[in-house]
Amino acid sequence: MTTRLSLPALMLAAVLALPASAQITDTPEALATLQGLGREMSREMVGATMKLYGQMLAGADDAGLTVAADQPYGPDARNLLDLRAPAGAEALPVVLLVHGGGFVRGDKGEIVNMARWFARQGVVAVTMNYRLAPAAQWPAGAEDVGAALGWLSAHVAEHGGDPSKIVVIGDSAGAMHVADYVFREELQHADDGVIGAVLISPPVADLRGRDLDPERDLLYYGAKGDRAAQSVVGAVAGREIPVMIAYAQNEPDVIIDQTRRMIEALAERDGRLPLIASAPGHNHISIVSHFGTADDTFGRDLLGFVTLQALLAGQER
Numbered sequence: 481m482t483t484r485l486s487l488p489a490l491m492l493a494a495v496l497a498l499p500a501s502a503q504i505t506d507t508p509e510a511l512a513t514l515q516g517l518g519r520e521m522s523r524e525m526v527g528a529t530m531k532l533y534g535q536m537l538a539g540a541d542d543a544g545l546t547v548a549a550d551q552p553y554g555p556d557a558r559n560l561l562d563l564r565a566p567a568g569a570e571a572l573p574v575v576l577l578v579h580g581g582g583f584v585r586g587d588k589g590e591i592v593n594m595a596r597w598f599a600r601q602g603v604v605a606v607t608m609n610y611r612l613a614p615a616a617q618w619p620a621g622a623e624d625v626g627a628a629l630g631w632l633s634a635h636v637a638e639h640g641g642d643p644s645k646i647v648v649i650g651d652s653a654g655a656m657h658v659a660d661y662v663f664r665e666e667l668q669h670a671d672d673g674v675i676g677a678v679l680i681s682p683p684v685a686d687l688r689g690r691d692l693d694p695e696r697d698l699l700y701y702g703a704k705g706d707r708a709a710q711s712v713v714g715a716v717a718g719r720e721i722p723v724m725i726a727y728a729q730n731e732p733d734v735i736i737d738q739t740r741r742m743i744e745a746l747a748e749r750d751g752r753l754p755l756i757a758s759a760p761g762h763n764h765i766s767i768v769s770h771f772g773t774a775d776d777t778f779g780r781d782l783l784g785f786v787t788l789q790a791l792l793a794g795q796e797r
Contacts, residue, residue: 504761506774510536511761519730519763526765533769537593540772545599548639553608553631554624561608561628562588564599569640573647573790574604574673576628580652580681580768582696583613583621591651593772601783604641606632610657613700618710621657621700622667625650629661629672645790646673649782651768652735653700655679656712659742662723663715676722676789678782681735681764685742686711713745722792724755724785726778728767735764757781 504511513532517525548563565572575598579586588607595605610616610624625648633643650658661667662677684697687707692698701710708714723746727739746754759767759778771779 502774502776504759504770504775504777507536507770510766510770510773510775514730514761514763514766517763520732521764525763529763529765529769533593533766533773536773540593540596542596545596546639551631551635554627556611556624558609558611559624559627560588561606561631562592562595563604563606563636563639563641564595565604565640566599566602569604571637571642572602572604572640573645573786574606574632574636574641574643575786576625576632576646576648577605577607578610578621578625578648578650578654578658579607580650580654581612582693583653583656583700584696585612586653591768591771594768597771597776597779598783598786601779603783603786604636604639606636610654613696617699618701618705619660619664619667621653622660622664625657625661626667626669626672629674630669633669633671633673642790643673645675645793647676647678647786647789648674649678649680651680652683652764653696655682656684659685659712660715662721663712663718665718668719674721675793676724676785678724678726678785679742680726680767681728681731681739682725682742683735683738685738685745686713713741716745716749720749722755722789724757724782726757726759726767726781728759728762728764730761730763732764755785757785 510532517528544567545564546567550560553559553561577591577594579588579591588609591607595607598605608628611620636643648658658677659679687710692701725743
């Protein structure tokens, strides 16, 4: 006979499964560097942050993991994904990781550190590329997320993942592609296996009454787009999926504003605050780049969310 755990017991099990976290203070040189770089997204800040963590992760590799690289999930040249799993994986939860890059750049290889970290915590981790603006405009990114989920439905079990327990995690522009997919029913696939979503530093949740960055946002959303229709804050009731909102302590002003709007929309939908995680000491780039270092505070928050949603899957909420 199968025993169904109560909700409090499930939550306790999820918490107890997590080891104690390291802090950004375990990487004091990185902390000092980040504080000196400020909050705004200058070329200097982005470049210095990427260089800092590139050096810290220079010796990282896929030892102990099984890797399926450059799997085509759609017809475009950028419709490729990589999958990483612990050796001997079987029916594990899955995370689909969607990179940032201002809608016009970025690559799955830039978040390989996240994928390796998750895979070493007992999760099948998938990173994906998607079509970029200006050649691909809204909602192309969300369409590609859907296509990648279609591939996972058909193939992830072969690699040790459970296709009914997928959490989609997007960073920056990737967070908007994830949000558009998980909230807009017209873009979704039936039985996609998605049990939760994490939106990290969402930059364009509400496009109404604001000027769009001409070098990034405007190229994706288009000069003549319907800003109300494109604003995902107005679509959150389309699918009442569990969501975690995450942000770095040192985000630029626009990210602070748009993250707040996303939190408010979800709070109005649910009548309570969504789960919220923060990365103390980090900036808009390092919130993702630090995975795999001695600092795993933020990673434990994300892993806790994934573990909890996997335990709750199939339970009455």
